[in-house]
Amino acid sequence: MSSAAPSPSTRLSDAQLVMLSAASQRKDALVVLSDPAASSRTVAALIRRGLLAEVPVARRQPSWRQDASGPVGLQITKAGFAALRLDKEPPALVQTLTSGSSSVAAAVRAGTKQAAVVELLTRDQGATLRELAAAMGWLPHTTRAALTGLRRRGYAVASSTMPSGERSYRIAQAAA
Numbered sequence: 515m516s517s518a519a520p521s522p523s524t525r526l527s528d529a530q531l532v533m534l535s536a537a538s539q540r541k542d543a544l545v546v547l548s549d550p551a552a553s554s555r556t557v558a559a560l561i562r563r564g565l566l567a568e569v570p571v572a573r574r575q576p577s578w579r580q581d582a583s584g585p586v587g588l589q590i591t592k593a594g595f596a597a598l599r600l601d602k603e604p605p606a607l608v609q610t611l612t613s614g615s616s617s618v619a620a621a622v623r624a625g626t627k628q629a630a631v632v633e634l635l636t637r638d639q640g641a642t643l644r645e646l647a648a649a650m651g652w653l654p655h656t657t658r659a660a661l662t663g664l665r666r667r668g669y670a671v672a673s674s675t676m677p678s679g680e681r682s683y684r685i686a687q688a689a690a
Contacts, residue, residue: 534560627660
């Protein structure tokens, strides 16, 4: 005997199934659309049901529309994985940080060196140039270039002098 049929709340059209299945197989769990206009009804239905979520993405990641803050992609949610009968969590794609009075979304792929640098810099004490270079296996000039790159992406990287005289770099977390 076959498994029980999905309940009406999890019944998916062929187009919805294909879209969710393809996203579930990607590391970033993002939907890749060949024709966003033609897929808009399918996307709208999946968002309405909570199976897809709109997330800010980097320019080189798949997006389905643009808004004032940049490209917006579609990521499968935990409910989307559950509808496919998969026990998975969507990966963290974006870290939203506060820059002055406005919130800036800076896309950081999970598991990358840049994500590791951001993690070190968001600690309460931050990280010194020497700590960052040692953790990443980089030379000091490469580490400074990474800090500059984060600033250009909208991160508010602040530095302060520690009692030892060494400079510490830190990123402030977004206000809740």
